[in-house]
Amino acid sequence: MTLRLTWKRVLLGLATLLLGGMLVGWSGVINIGASGGHWAVTEWFLHWVMRNSVRTHALGIAAPPLDDPALLHRGAGHYATGCAPCHGAPGERQNPIVQASLPPPPDFGRALDAWTPEQLFRIVQHGVRYSGMPAWVEPGRHDEIWAMVAFLQALPRMEAERYRDLAFGAAAGRQPGSGVAGGESLAAPLQDMLADCARCHGVDGRGRENEAFPILAGQSEAYLHDTLRAFSEGRRRSGMMQPPAARADEAALRALAAHFAAQAPAVPATAAPSREAAPGLLAEGGRIAREGLPAEGVPACLSCHGAAALARNPAWPRLDGQHAAYLENQLRLWRQAAPRGGGPHGPVMETIGRRLPAEAARAVSAWFAARAPGSP
Ligand code: HEC
Ligand code: HEC
Ligand code: HEC
Incomplete structure (x- = not known):
């Protein structure tokens, strides 16, 4: 018996397939649990699609020079709170809870050499759909994303001590609730918050040893408060500053603005x-x-x-x-x-x-x- 292929039969076949698919989805037999992992073929297919997509979408991107040491400080400072909770960091093991997600976030001890800087830019700017890898909070801040790329390139070969210095500075090894030298006028929870700001801006608001972060010492208190609120409400756009500002409530923003405004302004030796x-x-x-x-x-x-x-x-x-x-x-x-x-x-x-x-x-x-x- 021969079956003649007609448009009607093709459409009927497709409709049956679609209905069958909907029935399987509706029945609930598909396991969406993360615990078992993917079949090897599914995993291969998903990665193949991801690599091809990143390669193609990175074609129009050209990396600027990435050798300014300030980029490493900026990238590491953000990595410590924005990425390390999922990906781990030198001297910090990955969280076993996060490793039980599917796909698990890769450990960067080894995984990054396969990507060009342009491809890393694309991944960090837009994230990866269906995987939990988030997009940059403000994808239009290319300057910030390139700082992260510069850091990611150095990361796989970075010693734990170097990483801690870049990301935490003088606050490395500090325990929550243990006070901050120079921040004694603030209540204990605010001192913890100040310690987070201090990783990048210093307790005295004079930043780090290079030009990585703006000086806050002696800045107008009203301006500091207005601009911190603008960050926390997303009216001033920065993937690096919106997250720390959003962690602080209104009272904390006021106290932090007052603290930094009261610091002795930097003499332009730093400049x-x-x-x-x-x-x-x-x-x-x-x-x-x-x-x-x-x-x-x-x-x-x-x-x-x-x-x-x-x-x-x-x-x-x-x-x-x-x-x-x-x-x-x-x-x-x-x-x-x-x-x-x-x-x-x-x-x-x-x-x-x-x-x-x-x-x-x-x-x-x-x-x-x-x-x-x-x-x-
Ligand atoms: C909520 C967890 C989570 C956070 C936070 C996160 N990532 Fe990811 N990331 C993932 C997952 C999951 C993947 C795997 C995606 C895949 O395999 O398709 C991934 C993949 C990547 C990759 C591709 C690596 C490779 O070899 O495939 C890069 C680069 C990356 N992340 C950088 C970052 C950076 C930089 C940050 C911080 C700005 C960050 N990630 C924050 C979960 C996270
Ligand atoms: C991960 C590093 C990092 C942390 C942590 C951080 N900042 Fe920032 N901060 C930056 C960067 C980078 C900029 C420059 C933002 C830009 O280019 O838009 C900035 C800008 C600012 C500005 C604007 C300065 C100006 O002249 O307009 C203020 C105010 C500020 N930060 C206060 C804080 C406070 C308060 C905290 C703690 C709650 C904090 N920052 C935590 C990196 C950080
Ligand atoms: C009419 C008043 C006015 C004039 C004139 C003016 N500015 Fe501004 N400028 C402002 C205000 C207001 C802000 C704060 C914007 C905000 O909310 O972030 C600002 C912010 C800035 C900032 C960002 C500061 C920071 O800490 O992030 C820079 C840089 C700046 N101005 C440079 C200049 C330069 C250079 C000129 C001259 C070419 C100039 N401004 C002229 C009012 C002015």
Whole structure:
């Protein structure tokens, strides 16, 4: 007997298959438990699809230079709370509960050499569907994701001691509830929170040994509070700062803002590299700060960020003595319309940032970084 293939029969066959599939799903016999693991063939297929997808989606990506040591500090600081709970870290075993998920998060002691930096960028930016691997909180913050990629590349060969220093600094080995030197004015739970901020910003708000993190010491208290709230509510966008800010309630944000505002402002010794910037660059920066760029519609920076203006508007940020790399990066985010956002006064700066050309941003950042806090 021969069966003639007609459109009607093909459609009927497909409909029967679909109905059969729905019936199997409805009956509940499919085991969605994680305990047994996948069949070898399912596991092979899922990984094959994942690798192909990452390879194809990474094609248009080009890695910037990743050799700045500040990238390692930033990547490690975020890794310790954002990734290590699932993936483990040098000197920290993976959590057995997490290892019982399916697929289990890979241990990075070995797994990473197979990926190019561009492919790691793609995985970290968008996560992996159906696997529990999360996307970056703010996928548009490419600068932050590249910092993580720089760290991931160094991770498989990293000693535990080096990792602890990068991720925890002076707070390495601290027990919860054990107090923080320099944070005694805060209640015990707040000291634990301060210890977390201090991994990146230092208890005194002066950051780490390089320009990895912005200086908070002596910053306007109102600005610190506004910007922390903006992070915690997602109005200022950063995959690295939104999580720690979201862990703190309103009272904690106020206390932390008060703590960092009360620290002695950093003298621009920490900004030494920018003080050595070419004199021409500094002169150009000073001119833009005082006069703006009338042709571009950019007002004088000091009309808002100078000492007299700050006395009138206590909620606006001080820039004197801040790291040049941080200032320049914030200006770049505005210029490239990358997600930055800000506090209630954020829109005031957004237009100015968008209009300021890259060279001018570099010059004026170097100039502010070299100034002593409170200069007229
Ligand atoms: C909730 C647990 C979880 C967290 C948190 C997590 N991951 Fe993952 N990650 C996974 C799982 C599960 C996989 C496996 C995905 C797969 O095999 O398809 C994975 C895979 C990866 C891979 C691919 C590795 C490989 O060889 O296949 C990279 C790279 C990665 N994660 C980086 C990170 C980074 C960086 C962070 C922190 C920003 C992070 N992960 C946070 C669960 C997590
Ligand atoms: C994992 C490292 C890390 C931790 C932990 C961390 N920060 Fe940050 N913080 C950063 C980075 C990186 C930035 C720069 C964000 C950006 O580029 O948008 C930043 C920015 C900030 C800013 C904005 C500074 C400015 O001039 O606008 C404030 C305020 C701040 N952090 C306060 C805190 C507080 C308070 C805590 C603890 C609750 C904390 N941070 C924990 C890394 C960290
Ligand atoms: C009209 C007032 C005004 C002028 C003029 C102005 N700014 Fe701002 N600027 C602000 C405000 C308000 C913020 C805070 C935005 C927020 O909420 O994050 C800010 C924030 C910044 C920041 C981010 C600071 C941080 O700690 O994250 C930088 C960098 C900056 N301004 C640079 C400049 C430069 C350079 C100029 C001159 C070209 C300039 N500003 C001119 C009002 C102004």
